[in-house]
Amino acid sequence: MTQIIEHVPAALRGPVRLMLAIKGAFVCAASLIMAATFFCVVILRYGFGADLFAYEEWLLIICFWLYFMASAIGTYENSHVSADLLSYLTTDERLRWMRAVLVCAIELAVSLAALYWAVLAIRDEVASYPYWQATIALKIPFFVPRLALIFGFGLMSFYSALRLYVLCKLRRVPESAAADAADSDIADMAARDE
């Protein structure tokens, strides 16, 4: 089915796909690292009587990046949690399109505001060098996880802008990639069970 990537300007398609692939690889790796770390912590504790020194400090940073990169993919796939009632209540394509444009424009404005706040936060963080906040054991500056805020909200703004562009260009609501993927996945599972 229709995905927004098919409707963005040709020059942008390659970079958008590449960014999605990089983010996809990163979030998969980060998720598995998260699970494997806790598994190792338990094995080390009971198998070897040891502990993984200050693992929380680097793991929480990886996870913070994971949240924001994954959330950016969620914005691209339009899979954030929302009350999608109005789109169920009306079948009028024009009304659905107008609602989608309004929602997208508001989300873009909020993402841009959050991006601005993230820039302010990082600016304050950098300005406080060399007395900036850092983790206790490994002395990792808080600047490192908080940079994810800029990238995360920046990408969310970019994808919201892209969706708004596609909505204005098509003058109808394209079906989301996430819904398509989930539908085909569920269909696969149902077929296997049949």
Place this chain on the structure above:
Amino acid sequence: MLILSCLVLLCLLLVIGISVPMAFGAVLILIAVFGGHDVSGFLPAGHWKLNTVILLAIPLFILAGSVMERGKIAAPLVDLIQLLVGRMRGGLSAAAVVACAVFGSISGSAAATLTCIGSIMMPHLRRANYPEGTAAALIVAACPLGLLIPPSASQILYAWVTQQSVLKCFLSTVVPGFILVALLCVVNFLLVRKIPDLRLAERPKRFGRELGVRSWRAFPALLMPAFILGGIYGGVMTPTEAAGVAVIYAIPVGFFIYKGLNRRNFWQGIREASVTIGVVMVMVFMVLIVSRFLIFEDIPGLAKSLVFSISDNPVVILLMVNLVMILIGMVMDDISGLLLSAPLLLPIVTSVGMDPIHFAAVLGVNLGMANITPPTAPLLYLGARVTGAPVNRMMKPVLIMICFAWLPTLMITTFIPSVALWLPGVLFG
């Protein structure tokens, strides 16, 4: 005035379909513009709040649920339950309810429970001539059992927000979960009793042997709750570590024992779970920032004075608290609803003598119900996709199940404290 404007704006944005994190972001803009707060402190405050290991249990349970879902770990459990209860009238649909409860004890996620059990049970229910809308509604109404039967991601969040024992919070929702299973089964039997052409499963010729075979097949799946819950309650692992171990255990079980996983769907599942993690955790991030401002402005104190100005009767107050939570649940999902209502309502309920662990159960049941209460009913809409049943056909039976199973469970849990407190009392004194 500012707070009232925030609430109105939040409701308005959620109703038109703005995503939850962005709706809370818009509230932050309002606070920044009219509240005179330093905006450079907004996001670091969220980072401080989110920077804790215990909250990693939430993404890990999402990940575990996804691996189990694709690993077909639920299928042998469903087979076993079907053998035990599938032969009576309405038994097949009751098996779906019980399967949701059993799967809930290993996944900690309602969405994973719905996707797994729904995709397995729906074809069976269709073949047995169960009405599509009723069958789908029953699975949707039962899947929040994944949040009530421990481990539960939302109870971890509640325990963290209110500084309570995670283990006691887990246990507080067990008895309400069982009551809900019983009531959903009764409602199900009443709904399907007059359907003439229901096909019933036949009793296998060698029942004992079949039971043994199916139990053996389900054994690796049944071992998982033993690992998770045994590890947590035995003091061997924290809930976060148990969730990490569950993910790593589910991978070889899904690949080599149940063979549901292959290289392609494994990576696809991890990616989808990761996106869900991002969606949920950024929502938590935004709600936590707003909730910090509400506490800063002493909104819990204001809410308490408001409630007590209407009545000081504990029964009336608890009914009002439930009503507020139902309304919050109608416009928000369970996680953001919990983060917003727990700090707001806990001072009110404790002032009428309710134990915070008891409130964990009340909140758990209430927000479980919120997941299937329109207009913001993420599980209802996901259920429509999973089962292929249209939302309008599911709506009436879902509302019947809310009225005759969920609401009675909520009232029992609210007004009979021992329902929530008995099990934590037995195990922890």
